[in-house]
Amino acid sequence: MNSSPSTILPKAVSVPARVSPRRHLAQAAPWLAAAAVVGYALVVGGYPATVVGFALIYAIFVSGLNIFMGLTAQVSFGQSAFAAIGGYGSAILTTQYDWTWAPAMLAGLAAAVAAAFVIGYPTLRLKGHYLSMATLAIGLIAHEIAVQWESVTLGYLGISGVPPIDIAGFELSSDRATLTMLTVCVLATAFAVARIRRSRLGRAFAGLAGSEDAARALGIDVARYKLLSFLLAAGFASFSGSLFVHVVGYVSPEVFSLHMVILSFTMLYVGGIGTVVGPVIGALVVSVLPETFRALRDYQDLAYGAALILLLIFAPRGLAGLFAALDTRRKP
């Protein structure tokens, strides 16, 4: 061979020849769209800021789900359980034990990841529908515990009076301050997911997503990486659960019901599963869309449902895929 190894080995992981302006636009477009929605809410404040704020909390939850479902190609209907552990952990420790928000959030996170480890270790040996059913049971059990363990969770009554997050003595209780803080959290989450995706860990996830047997044959410990992916997803779920209770100031079992799971799946698929921006754009669209149809009154749900169906028909890879098509579409 003529070339020396040093000239052969590329320095970066991916080697596109040159990034075209069209590709830059395609990559930036969904982020710009998301920024426009958040920017509008920041300017207007009030109810739109509340709706977009909830959407951003969901964006974090769905980003975690995306690690497990999008990057690792597994299915979990039970991530709401870990959001509940984080949420209730923060609520109980701050209201009943006078902890400040940061250690309470960390304790909730640790409890959620520990629970994910205990649950995931045996459960993740299941495959396909069996794994789906097992994780669905986890979510239902967590919901039932939140209802029945009244001495701690106060059952359906819920826990109120959860203090807002404060940073250096500045309480983030206004709409705009909350929205700004949530935007920073979403950007940090997206950055973390992007780093995971491009890392050695992310490649192992992609490997086992492609073919578990082929990954095993290359020496990738499939069971270990499935569990790691599950733990990461649980961590982000717990983080979003904690943020929710501090933003709303209240938590009850309904927050972490099956509805949350269905909504997060919708967000993931509408946004674009397996992409970094998909969960963000999906959470914003699915949260904002019903509000845009509010004027239709009785037909609001019908219009919302029809819009979702049309989205999935014309953008089967999600909105992120639609933006990506800007880059790949060729001239006739």
Added chain:
Amino acid sequence: MTATARSAAASAGAVPILAAQGLSARYGQVQALAPIDFEVGAGELVAVLGPNGAGKSTLLRAILGLVATGGEVRFLGTVLPRRNPVAVASRGVVLVPEGRGIFGPMTVLENLELGAYRLGRDAQERERRFARVYELFPRLKERLGQAAGSMSGGEQQMLAIGRALMADPRILLLDEPSLGLAPRVTEEILETLRVLNRSGLPVVLVEQRAPSALKLAHRAYLLSLGRLAAVIDPREVHSHEQLAQYYFA
């Protein structure tokens, strides 16, 4: 094993580095491979032949521990763990699976890097492995940024072999590398295997195209209905009729 096959193994300098004794495999309640003795010598290229459903792929999966097995497999003198393909792969037993098993959405480079997954951060060793793959498959070097799934079947097979080489195998197991490929591309792939084998890498080649495989192999195992039907010395097979006799015996 017949006397001639034994002598063929001996002539290849075959100190067995991989030896399976009474290796069997089953999927649930179904016995897919009856107990079989199987050997690969140092520097040997051993073909595993047989029709569809003969148990050829199962034999490779059993060696790697991807299926429930009975019996024992020794590699370089130590017993390989059962149902633990990660541990088997880490000892240098690397499989190129049937259907290639490439990761379509990932780029060629990412696929190759995944092959060296267990290497860690040893950049020098990584470079050496990349250089070896590019030397064998210059076409891969030209397509590093391309999605693996968008390549032709032949290129995907090159990538699958290249990815396995990135794991720095001490023995390479290939499951039907010619599957779905044009004859010319198949010849190219098989020629590469010959080059690899001549460099000292033992190879186990599962193949339905028996004549092509016998041209390369030092020895061949013929399986039928999950059982060992014959051990063939390729030097004794001079015509299709002779080969057919083995199949119909």
